[in-house]
Amino acid sequence: MDAIILARAQFAFTVSFHFLFPAFSIGLASYLAVLEALWLKTGKGVYANLFRYWLKIFAVVFAMGVVSGIVMSYQFGTNWSVFSDKAGPVIGPLMAYEVLTAFFLEAGFLGVMLFGINKVGRKLHFVATLAVALGTFISAFWILSVNSWMQTPVGYEVGANGQFLPGPSWLTIIFNPSFPYRLFHTVLAAYLTTAFIVGAVGAWHLLKDRSNPGARKMFSMAMWMAAIVAPIQIFAGDMHGLNTLEHQPVKVMAMEGHFQSHPNGAPLILFGIPNSAEQRVDYAIEIPKASSLILKHELDAPLKGLDTVPQADRPPVGIVFWAFRVMVGIGFAMLGIGLLSLIARWRKALYDWPLLHRFAVLMGPSGLIAVLAGWIVTEVGRQPFTIYGLLRTAQSASPLDAPAVASSLLAFVIVYFTVFGMGIWYLLHLMKKPPEAHETPPSDAPIRSAGITPAPAIIEGASA
């Protein structure tokens, strides 16, 4: 295999693994902030207990997010040095802002959030939780701005040495055309990811004990998220898709499986097997003219196909086509469970409907899968470019020999599966335990060594 394919595989592998953790921790940090706020406001113990229950899980997820994230900040240089040299003046500063405004904020307040409640008091501790939650969001802001610029590059000049240089306005670069849509869609995805994991854990414990107050509360909160956010997300996804059609029509052709142009209304291919060699979708099940209706809001609107694009500029169709269907399918399943939960609430059976709970358990990892699928759609759909239309992937890589890249890829695969595999096992272990009335503080060890268990203070607050 050549070094480029290996470098792509390595980036795809490390970024996919990494993305799972922030997708979960962005939502979880906000959920923790909500729980702590509710605890401070109402003084109800159930919120304090849920806070502590999920804080332990957050600590493990966050640690994995940090270490897999550091890898990413080096991958650009180790494996994509030509890209880094050329794009550095434009995207480098955005990533520097991510470090300055997000990474330090998260890391700086995480210690206090995890271990400091007895040292700083409840109010200041809440500030620390808010700071961590805010940091996760700011981080998403900058890195998605970078990613969006690579998809829809604007506001740049090309220097004599071939570098992309910033134009007069940084706002043009940061708020490039696809950024607002991608940010909104991705952050909602992170919230949904967390909501479905929280909902699955709540449902799992409801199946064992319907009276557990923590399980009831978390399940109810998660189902509200599903009912409210899933429809918004489908709408946001549609907007994002229309934005892509405007700026990256070729990606949409791959998503839709449109090998041929359709001058009089394009069909919506629900399922089928894209056959790039023959330039058609085999066994296609399609709704006539529906694609034109969705994308152009007009039945007979013409839609161009991949036949209008030179072979060398086409993304791989199959993977984009399938990943898109996985994402959309999960989106509608999320909407479905949200609606079911509303029916259950109306019938006052939210906690007494095992079928719903089983469905929720099944949907636990759905957000993570949808996030990965969506990421694959947008990243593979950008191929064969790193900077869309301007810099080809094949011309972006480091001058490395294949054996070097292959060895490092192998090392990443072994280490990630070992370390994160065990980490995920610990997470499942933590989630298997039902939320109890007197949850211990997070990672009890670091405080225990201080000779004092802070639980009394918190429980005191909780029962006040």
Next chain:
Amino acid sequence: MIDLTVIWACIIGFAIIAYVVMDGFDLGIGILFPFFKVGQDRDTAMNSIAPVWDGNETWLVMGVGGLFAAFPLAYAIILPALYAPMIAMLLGLVFRGVAFEFRWRDPAHRAFWDTAFTTGSVIATFAQGIALGALLQGITVEGRSYAGGWWEWLSPFSLLTGVGLLIGYALLGACWLNWKTEGGLQRQTVTYAGRLGIGLLIMIGVISLATLRLETQYYQRWLSFPGVVATAQVPLATLIVTFLFYRSLRVKRDVQPFFWALSLFGLCLVGLGVSIWPDVVPARVTIWEAAAPVRSQLFMLVGAAIMVPMILAYTAWSYWVFRGKVGTEGYH
């Protein structure tokens, strides 16, 4: 006019110093970890850094992120040149980073994660030392990219700097624990600090002499008249700081040895600066050749000028919250 490129070189220099100051000691604790007794001693050592390690490591991201943003050409040359050590460092950091959380999750796995903590810390430190050595000895550059093989970083000199950094970080770790712990563990770390101090001095001497032979640029910087009058102050100051370090250890100070040890590191970095200034890839590419355009530098400078003081403030606050000895009332 103030040269933005010089300002950015200083900011990245500052990030590297901040990284060594803050992450050096917690990597050092990882290196020394197997020598501590299982149970209370190890838990205490771990807990003394658990609340702050993540923030410490962020300076590493700041250093490399700053390099990417302010000197993209240097980033694009250095990282492929140091490919194997950088990948090894990252994997080492993965192991030690998760160990902070994972070792508490299952008592049956604690021994495994303790080993992972040490192995990861040793690999990460050794790789950083090797990276420094490899850069100093000079890498092959053609046009705008690295042109050497994937083993070019490996040499007796880079292995030497790797070992030097292992000893140095271990010294910082020992001094940190002398500050933050009590009783048997503290006595143990004082003994280690004394021995590691000697080790570090030997390494500083050997590496300094070896560096002079690497490039004529280094030799002339240090030894040609009249520059030698100024540069000779660096080894002189090193001897003075060493004396103060040992005196503070002998009179059983808690805090001072740590800061004297940091000062030794500071002097090494000053020495490094003397050798390579104003290059960002030593003896190959200057900071001006690698610099991002003024618009990029200026935009980031606004952010850095606002954010870095804030970061330092809340980092200091976080250290203040967890001040004092671990495991006594003072800890609260």
